[in-house]
Amino acid sequence: xxxxxxxxxxxxxxxxxxxxxxxxxxxxxxxxxxxxxxxxxxxxxxxxxxxxxxxxxxxxxxxxxxxxxxxxxxxxxxxxxxxxxxxxxxxxxxxxxxxxxxxxxxxxxxxxxxxxxxxxxxxxxxxxxxxxxxxxxxxxxxxxxxxxxxxxxxxxxxxxxxxxxxxxxxxxxxxxxxxxxxxxxxxxxxxxxxxxxxxxxxxxxxxxxxxxxxxxxxx
Amino acid sequence: xxxxxxxxxxxxxxxxxxxxxxxxxxxxxxxxxxxxxxxxxxxxxxxxxxxxxxxxxxxxxxxxxxxxxxxxxxxxxxxxxxxxxxxxxxxxxxxxxxxxxxxxxxxxxxxxxxxxxxxxxxxxxxxxxxxxxxxxxxxxxxxxxxxxxxxxxxxxxxxxxxxxxxxxxxxxxxxxxxxxxxxxxxxxxxxxxxxxxxxxxxxxxxxxxxxxx
Numbered sequence: 001x002x003x004x005x006x007x008x009x010x011x012x013x014x015x016x017x018x019x020x021x022x023x024x025x026x027x028x029x030x031x032x033x034x035x036x037x038x039x040x041x042x043x044x045x046x047x048x049x050x051x052x053x054x055x056x057x058x059x060x061x062x063x064x065x066x067x068x069x070x071x072x073x074x075x076x077x078x079x080x081x082x083x084x085x086x087x088x089x090x091x092x093x094x095x096x097x098x099x100x101x102x103x104x105x106x107x108x109x110x111x112x113x114x115x116x117x118x119x120x121x122x123x124x125x126x127x128x129x130x131x132x133x134x135x136x137x138x139x140x141x142x143x144x145x146x147x148x149x150x151x152x153x154x155x156x157x158x159x160x161x162x163x164x165x166x167x168x169x170x171x172x173x174x175x176x177x178x179x180x181x182x183x184x185x186x187x188x189x190x191x192x193x194x195x196x197x198x199x200x201x202x203x204x205x206x207x208x209x210x211x212x213x214x215x216x217x218x219x
Numbered sequence: 220x221x222x223x224x225x226x227x228x229x230x231x232x233x234x235x236x237x238x239x240x241x242x243x244x245x246x247x248x249x250x251x252x253x254x255x256x257x258x259x260x261x262x263x264x265x266x267x268x269x270x271x272x273x274x275x276x277x278x279x280x281x282x283x284x285x286x287x288x289x290x291x292x293x294x295x296x297x298x299x300x301x302x303x304x305x306x307x308x309x310x311x312x313x314x315x316x317x318x319x320x321x322x323x324x325x326x327x328x329x330x331x332x333x334x335x336x337x338x339x340x341x342x343x344x345x346x347x348x349x350x351x352x353x354x355x356x357x358x359x360x361x362x363x364x365x366x367x368x369x370x371x372x373x374x375x376x377x378x379x380x381x382x383x384x385x386x387x388x389x390x391x392x393x394x395x396x397x398x399x400x401x402x403x404x405x406x407x408x409x410x411x412x413x414x415x416x417x418x419x420x421x422x423x424x425x426x427x428x429x430x431x432x
C-alpha cells in the first residue's frame with residue numbers, strides 16, 4: 001500500500017502525459033488534458049515550496065525555543081521570514097502596504113534589503129573565485145594550461161580595456177575568440193552536455209515510470 | 220533627499236558592508252545579516268508562490284471561473300505536509316508520485332524531441348561549404364567537439380585505444396569550455412562588485428556629503 005500505490009500513481013500519471021503528447025491539444029480531450037495536468041503539477045510544486053519554508057520556520061523555532069547556540073541569529077531568520085511573508089499574504093484591499101505590488105512592504109524589503117544582499121553575496125564570490133583560481137590555475141598539464149589560457153582570454157575579451165589590449169596585439173583576436181572559443185569549442189561542449197543530460201533525463205524518466213527508480217519515495 | 224531615502228540608502232549600505240566584513244573574518248554583524256538574508260529570501264519565495272501559484276492558479280480559477288476540480292491538486296499539495304508526521308509521512312509519497320510521474324511522462328519525449336534531436340540537427344546540418352571555408356572549419360570544430368565530449372562522458376567501456384584518444388580530445392574541448400565559463404562567471408561577479416562599490420561611493424558617501432553640505 002505505502003509503496004505500490006505511489007508506483008501505480010507515478011506510472012499512470014506518466015503514461016497519460018506520454019499519450020497526451022501524440023494527441024492534438026485543441027481537438028482531443030487527451031490533448032487538452034496536458035496543459036491542465038501541467039498546471040496541477042505547478043500547484044503541487046508550489047505547495048512543496050511552501051512546505052520548505054514551513055520546515056525552515058519549524059527548525060529555527062525549535063532552536064530558539066531550546067535557546068541552543070546561536071539562537072539569536074535564528075530568531076533574526078524567523079523575524080525576517082514573517083516580516084516578508086505576512087504582509088505579502090494579507091489582502092491588498094486592506095492597504096497598499098500589503099500584497100506584492102509596487103510600494104508594498106514586500107516590495108520595499110526586496111528592493112532595499114534582499115536584492116542588495118543578493119548582489120553583495122555574489123560580488124563577494126569574486127574574491128573567493130580569484131583566490132581559488134590562484135591555487136587551481138597552475139599550468140601543470142596541457143589540460144590545465146588550456147583552461148588557464150581560455151579563462152584569461154575570455155576575461156580580457158569581456159572588458160573594454162582588455163579587448164583594446166587584445167586588438168592592439170592583432171585586430172582579429174577579439175573576433176577569433178568570439179568565433180572559435182565561444183561559438184566553436186564552447187558551443188560544441190554545451191551541445192554535448194545538453195545531449196548527454198537529455199538522454200540521461202529520458203532514461204531516468206523511464207525508470208521512474210516503470211517503478212525501478214524509487215529514491216523520491218525515500219527508498 | 221527625504222528621510223525615507225536616507226533610511227533606504229543607509230540600510231542598504233549597512234547590509235552591504237556587513238556582508239563584505241566577512242572578507243576580513245567571521246563576525247556577529249555578518250552572521251546576523253546572513254540570517255536576515257536567508258529569512259527574507261524564504262519569505263520572498265513564500266509570497267511569490269502564494270500569489271503566482273496558490274492564488275492565481277488555484278484559488279482564483281476555482282472561485283471565479285468555477286474550475287472546482289482544482290481542489291484535487293490542492294489536496295495533493297496539502298498532503299505534502301504529512302511529511303511532518305512520522306506515522307503518516309508515507310501519504311506525501313502520493314503527491315510526490317503524481318509530480319514525478321507527470322514530469323517523467325513529459326520529460327521522456329520532450330527531452331528527446333525538444334533537445335536531443337534539435338541539437339543533433341543543428342550540429343550536423345551546419346557541415347557544408349555554402350557559407351565559405353571559415354564556416355566549414357567552425358562546423359568541423361563543433362562536430363568534433365560534440366562527438367568527443369559525448370565520448371568522454373561514455374563510461375560503459377574503458378577509455379583505451381581509439382575511444383581513449385577521442386575522449387582525450389573531449390577533455391581538451393571541455394577544458395576550453397570550462398575556461399570560457401570561468402571567465403564569464405568571474406566577469407559577472409566583478410560587474411556585481413563594481414555595482415556595489417559604485418553604490419557605496421556615489422549613493423552612500425554622496426548621502427553623507429549631502430547631509431553635511
